[in-house]
Amino acid sequence: MTAFEAAAGRENPSRPTTLGHAAAALASKRIVTSYGFWIFLLSDIIMFSCLFAAYAVLMGDTAGGPTGRELFNLRNVELETACLLLSSFTCGLAGVGARAHRGSLFYGAMTTTLMLGAGFLSLETREFAGMIASGAGPTRSAFLSAFFTLVGCHGLHVSVGLLWLLTMMAQVFAKGYREDILRRMLCFGLFWHALDIIWVALFTVVYLIGARQ
16 A cells, blocks of 8 residues: 555545445445346246246147148258357357457357357248248147247247347447456356257257157
8 A cells, every 4th residue: 555545544534444335335236136147047947948838738739730740840940950059159259259358259259149140030030931821820729829939939039139149249349348248248148058958948849849740
């Protein structure tokens, strides 16, 4: 401590206490933010678990309409899966680039993640449009209502994730690799990887099993 700081401390004895309170408040805010994010993530997983349960109950209620065997194109679904799994890898690279303060790795990996996520949404939108055009829309049967709700909800989460990705790129560009931004980047990475895990379950339960019904 310099003589000036010591003198300032003697003149204003409450200053160290104020700084201590500020540091404690900042630490508390970080804990609350992290805790809140984990609650959000767990609540999302619970919601998808309920949707999976509803689909499992209703998957046989086709009301005389088309079944999964007749509707699902596994080649298209395999492309969707490849896009999403590769995007999880590039999202991890983006996190490494952010922590290392390497702009080329961060922006390159985030851009690739964005393109793969957009490709996934494009394939899924084409699948939905084809099914609806053939008369297999969400109102055709309970099976299709459950299918569109479950898969569409995942697609909506991917869309939100892409908006979050663009926001993170803008924040890093404007403010640099600040600690709070790196923490948000970590939260984004966890969210994106959770979507990949949910999609693996979707691919197995909805498409692989559904194609055999």
